[in-house]
Amino acid sequence: MIVWKKLGFTLAMAVCLILIFCFAAYAREAGDLLGSEITGLVIDRTQSRMGHLFYQSFSGQWDSSITEENIIIAEKIDSMGSSLTRVEVGGITVYKIRLKPRTKDIEDMASFAVTVVQDYVYRNQLELSEKEIKAEAQNNK
Numbered sequence: 001m002i003v004w005k006k007l008g009f010t011l012a013m014a015v016c017l018i019l020i021f022c023f024a025a026y027a028r029e030a031g032d033l034l035g036s037e038i039t040g041l042v043i044d045r046t047q048s049r050m051g052h053l054f055y056q057s058f059s060g061q062w063d064s065s066i067t068e069e070n071i072i073i074a075e076k077i078d079s080m081g082s083s084l085t086r087v088e089v090g091g092i093t094v095y096k097i098r099l100k101p102r103t104k105d106i107e108d109m110a111s112f113a114v115t116v117v118q119d120y121v122y123r124n125q126l127e128l129s130e131k132e133i134k135a136e137a138q139n140n141k
Helices: 002-035 049-061 106-140
Strands: 042-045 071-077 083-089 092-099
Touching: 042 049, 049 071, 049 083, 049 092, 049 106, 083 106, 092 106
Parallel strands: 042 071
Antiparallel strands: 071 083, 083 092
């Protein structure tokens, strides 16, 4: 009887060790996948109802194929109930607007923000292309 208990305990320990090694290998593989950054997202970091409505309207109009940078919509609420909402591209604030409670023109504000952010992204892409062309021209000399 004692032999069976020892054998059962040893078998249980072996199974646990195998599961731990399998889980460690899986976790390492999953960590590699999670370690690579996901890009091209519109991220909601708003807190108020108006901020969420602005985010929904912006993200509904945004074409994610424009850039691989993440777009973050965040806000800071003040004591008067309005919020300073900002749109960031790659950590740089590109657009700011003060949203007041019961603002009716959220769709128009979001459309304008999309236009401003698109212009910023296109200008950056153009500047990068120009720098690459100049660098290539200097390398070919």
